[in-house]
Amino acid sequence: MFNxxxxxxxxxxxxxxxxxxxAGVTLVLAAAGLYLGLFASPADYQQGExxxxxxxxxxxxxxxxxxxxxxAVSAAVGLIWKHPVADVAARATAPIxxxxxxxxxxxxxLWGKPMWGAWWVWDARLTSVLVLFFLxxxxxxxxSAFDDPQRGSKASAxxxxxxxxNVPIIKFSVDWWNTLHQPASxxxxxxxxxxxxxxxxxxxxxxxxxxxYLWVLMLRMRRELTETRLRARxxxxxxxxxx
Amino acid sequence: xxxxxxxxxxDLRLALRQxxxxxxxxxxxxxxxxxxxxxxxxxxxxxxxxxxxxxxxAALLSVLLSLERLFHTDFEDGSLELLALxxxxxxxxxxxxVLAHWLITGLPLIIAxxxxxxxLNMPADGFxxxxxxxxxxxxxxxxxxxxxxxxxxxxxxxxxxxALLILPLFIPVLIFGVGAVEAAIGGFPARAPxxxxxxxxAGALALCPWGAAAGLRQALE
Numbered sequence: 001m002f003n004x005x006x007x008x009x010x011x012x013x014x015x016x017x018x019x020x021x022x023a024g025v026t027l028v029l030a031a032a033g034l035y036l037g038l039f040a041s042p043a044d045y046q047q048g049e050x051x052x053x054x055x056x057x058x059x060x061x062x063x064x065x066x067x068x069x070x071x072a073v074s075a076a077v078g079l080i081w082k083h084p085v086a087d088v089a090a091r092a093t094a095p096i097x098x099x100x101x102x103x104x105x106x107x108x109x110l111w112g113k114p115m116w117g118a119w120w121v122w123d124a125r126l127t128s129v130l131v132l133f134f135l136x137x138x139x140x141x142x143x144s145a146f147d148d149p150q151r152g153s154k155a156s157a158x159x160x161x162x163x164x165x166n167v168p169i170i171k172f173s174v175d176w177w178n179t180l181h182q183p184a185s186x187x188x189x190x191x192x193x194x195x196x197x198x199x200x201x202x203x204x205x206x207x208x209x210x211x212x213y214l215w216v217l218m219l220r221m222r223r224e225l226t227e228t229r230l231r232a233r234x235x236x237x238x239x240x241x242x243x
Numbered sequence: 244x245x246x247x248x249x250x251x252x253x254d255l256r257l258a259l260r261q262x263x264x265x266x267x268x269x270x271x272x273x274x275x276x277x278x279x280x281x282x283x284x285x286x287x288x289x290x291x292x293x294x295x296x297x298x299x300x301a302a303l304l305s306v307l308l309s310l311e312r313l314f315h316t317d318f319e320d321g322s323l324e325l326l327a328l329x330x331x332x333x334x335x336x337x338x339x340x341v342l343a344h345w346l347i348t349g350l351p352l353i354i355a356x357x358x359x360x361x362x363l364n365m366p367a368d369g370f371x372x373x374x375x376x377x378x379x380x381x382x383x384x385x386x387x388x389x390x391x392x393x394x395x396x397x398x399x400x401x402x403x404x405x406a407l408l409i410l411p412l413f414i415p416v417l418i419f420g421v422g423a424v425e426a427a428i429g430g431f432p433a434r435a436p437x438x439x440x441x442x443x444x445a446g447a448l449a450l451c452p453w454g455a456a457a458g459l460r461q462a463l464e
Contacts, residue, residue: 134411145398
């Protein structure tokens, strides 16, 4: 399976089949999640209606971490086994992850203003997510900073793995430092502490964000592989014209 | 071990012969710190309040300034390839070069810091901790920076890129370094931030030579 998809052509075939399915699942999950989250779920007893930002904020934050781990893993696979499709996957993941991180920061600011009275506080969770955003930007900048794309993907793969130390810091920042951001309430040893009426729309939205990521990932990877093929064809044409 | 010493002595000798080059980092540090009283105003209370943070941020930027040259000159003139072919492992080469870099840039910063702290009117309780925190923090900066310096070899606009790659990774050192000094000034125990600084240093010492060596290897391919 692992070696099977090292061939870009096979991967393209699979991606073409999967993309519409992923798009459909994303739409269904998002519609259900948004309906349950925005209309059917109760308002919070303390936070009122603003709690509904959660249904975008939490999935975005979750995807910010998920994409980074995906980025680092595919970068490592590309670096160690010289897996060409893994390299493409890492390159395609970075901008998506950066967008999710930005969305998490933005919705966090929108939520923070009515709850904490400030758009931004320098708490451990917020700061470490901001660092994550810079790591994505650094990865993309390093990736495109070399004339030889091979060098770029290798150098940035090492950077992606170095930046992985930030992921556990983000996850546990709310437990290690007692700051303004509320502690974890879903992934806990003693089970989630959210009422099921809110947990279900949240899970649906997380599912929708995840399939959305996979969908966009397939689109970006297909585009990039097509571009590579076009470039190769043009090169051959140019050489033939010269000969 | 002989290889380690030989590389260390070579880098130190090179830095001493070039004279001004290594002094430039300390000069940048001094000038950057001096800009703050001019920018924020000479109010003693305000300066005393921001002194630990100003010193640490200026130290971070000065180390960053010197990092681009850590491997670059050796990469340009081809001696990096010879170093990679020499008997000691590339990780050991990296460690020797990082130690030389710290001796040339980190140590002068630590010596200059108390003088600048006096200029900034920092309370005397913080001086010992400032030195201790810098002593733990600056080698960490050199180690983390070595990874970035190895990765940007042969890239376009390496210097600006290095800042984008490395400054986010410097943030823990900054937070705990300032935390230690501020705890000492406020009369709280500074043990926890110091231990965390030590932990970051130990982790960087164990992992960064590998990362930097991997970066160098793919630059030399």
